[in-house]
Amino acid sequence: MSFERMWQDLGPVGRSASSGGYFRQPFGSAERECHAWFLEECAARGLEVESDGNGNTVGWWRAGSGSSVLTGSHLDSVLDGGAYDGPLGVVSSLAAIDLLRDRGFVPSRPIGVGAFVEEEGSRFGLACLGSRLMTGATTPEAAQELRDRDGVHLLDAMAAAGLDPQLGRGTLLDDVGVFVELHVEQGRDLVDRGAAVGVASEIWPHGRFRFDFTGEANHAGTTRMEDRHDPMLTYAMTALAANKQARLSGERATFGRIEAVPNGTNAVPSRVTAWLDARCETDESLTRMLAEIERLGQDRAGRDGTALSVTPESVSAAVGFDADLARRLAVDHAGGDWPIIATQAGHDAGVLSAAGIPTAMLFVRNPTGVSHSPAESAEIADCLVGVEALADTLERLAG
Structure with a gap:
């Protein structure tokens, strides 16, 4: 009782x-x-x-x-x-x-x-x-x-x-x-x-990693799609890549938090910050999965004319x-x-x-x-x- x-x-x-x-x-x-x-x-x-x-x-x-x-x-x-x-x-x-x-x-x-x-x-x-x-x-x-x-x-x-x-x-x-x-x-x-x-x-083993995507702010209506350097697009493709990598390996990868600047409905953002939670069966597989997600994100950033940096914020073996x-x-x-x-x-x-x-x-x-x-x-x-x-x-x- x-x-x-x-x-x-x-x-x-x-x-x-x-x-x-x-x-x-x-x-x-x-x-x-x-x-x-x-x-x-x-x-x-x-x-x-x-x-x-x-x-x-x-x-x-x-x-x-x-x-x-x-x-x-x-x-x-x-x-x-x-x-x-x-x-x-x-x-x-x-x-x-x-x-x-x-x-x-x-x-x-x-x-x-x-x-x-x-x-x-x-x-x-x-x-x-x-x-x-x-x-x-x-x-x-x-x-x-x-x-x-x-x-x-x-x-x-x-x-x-x-x-x-x-x-x-x-x-x-x-x-x-x-x-x-x-x-x-x-x-x-x-x-x-x-x-x-x-x-x-x-x-x-698991960790939290901050992904900083930077691009160029611009008008959502007047900027042609081919003229954009949109970090939100780079983030979106990276999130999909993380999902695929985790599914292929039977492990876990989740982007659960995101912040956009200037966070306007009618503006292409200049920066998107997203936090990845990644969990794997071994320390080695966690390192390997994170490296592959970052590689795929960097490849996408190169095509989008944006930039990506990754910072570990909390990692547990x-x-x-x-x-x-x-x-x-x-x-x-x-x-x-x-x-x-x-x-x-x-x-x-x-x-x-x-x-x-x-x-x-x-x-x-x-x-x-x-x-x-x-x-x-x-x-x-x-x-x-x-x-x-x-x-x-x-x-x-x-x-």
Whole structure:
């Protein structure tokens, strides 16, 4: 029941009345309201709260001794996102604490519930920013240069939210011996397997790349088609080329964001900036696919009389989760072994794993497979199975 109550309390925060999607951008009012909710729930359970200078927060169940077990996820969303991506892991972690206490379980080592900031990269463009900073994967100097779409610097946004930014490595992870993140599955693997929960084996390498197409502004009516240097045309053909390359290789390439200058209906643009999200099975195939997309774009730019430059903004290498840990968590359950599956989505768990912390992920079935959309979903019954699975996992790790 604690899961359902928390889910109902958190559900309205940042939800659009028109689309039903969520707008919980980092350090904005809705995301800060979610953070305040998290602090209240930690206080209600007597969890000792610690925060770092990056905005990450952990509520600790101080028990036992030795290295701690950390769980949790994030509370921010993509623009017009779904309800489950991130918050499901935080709510389930708190509910798992309740379930363990109901069982009379006393951990032999501390258990923490974490809420990481700017996991989606929806405001400042760098995914998993909070966990990247706390592990040293991103430097404070690089993060200080980040701006949102309105030109607001990261430090200014944090200060406006009432935080005292001290970017960089902190002490939150100093005694963490293992991290487990529960997340809604963002595909249909568990649906096809008929399983409510699964364990992650790996995260595909992925990256965000800015494509800047430049041309010549001109009149949309009086300029003959053959006289144009239209960067929108170069972009369009590059987007089609990216789609073809991904389909041929069975991988992923998506142009999901675009900005045009001067953005006038009756003008040929002078510049088009587009962001490519690319995900492949191996680091080598990601490099190869990006190079081919750029080559095809450059070829098209040469024919259109335009120019193209490509800038990597966020690139994550392949992550293989601790295989022994995954097998240990997946086997010998009342309903049978949990399946071990790969994911193409990035997570804070991947950043912590790359930093050398033994890491595992649990997924909860998503009946439609839709994510990063208001249509993202999970059945309450499956969510409750996920809470039990996480409680069982924490009991195994902290027993």
